[in-house]
Amino acid sequence: MGELKSAFEKAWEKAQKLGKLSSQEIREQKEEEYAPIGRAIAERYLGHGQNRIIKEEVNRYSGDEKGIVIRAALSRLVEAIGLESDEVTEKAMEGMLTLRGKGKIGEINERIRSIFREYREAERQKYEVEKGHIESGERELLHQLRISGSAVGEINPKASETWGRISQELYPPFNERLEELKREMLNLAEES
Secondary structure, three states: OHHHHHHHHHHHHHHHHHHOOOHHHHHHHHHHHHHHHHHHHHHHHHHHOOHHHHHHHHOOOOHHHHHHHHHHHHHHHHHHOOOOOHHHHHHHHHHHHHHHOOHHHHHHHHHHHHHHHHHHHHHHHHHHHHHHHHHHHHHHHHHHOOOOHHHOOOOOHHHOHHHHHHHHHHHHHHHHHHHHHHHHHHHHHHHO
């Protein structure tokens, strides 16, 4: 019986050692547990856009957990910023300001808004230059398909494939600048 007890004691000691996590393991475990919560809070916020609610949700946590939730939420908000949607980008930037205040984030937000204004202006100018050409091309295509007269109403050049290709040509340089600012924001999020 003494041998059995000895084996049990050895197993118990081994289990005790396994049960004790290092501080790094504890941090990683907390990160795994709370980061999805932060991302989910940001996702819900992007759906409704109410700053008060994102603040309340984050304030349910404290200490390290709150820091993890905020970093994960900020990370998700940065991901949402893109030239494709002014509305989503604006919500994301407002959410970031709500979580982190003006400071450096506010400065980067202004630079992002500037890129958006430049992009929309370049897009508008390009559209004005190409509009007539696109309309005539679309009318010619409809004519080839033997669609004409009252069957053809207004031509929407922005809905054409040609405009899609033209607008995509404008995208890369502005998106590069935007991605650089997003990396800066992610770095700031990681510092919190």
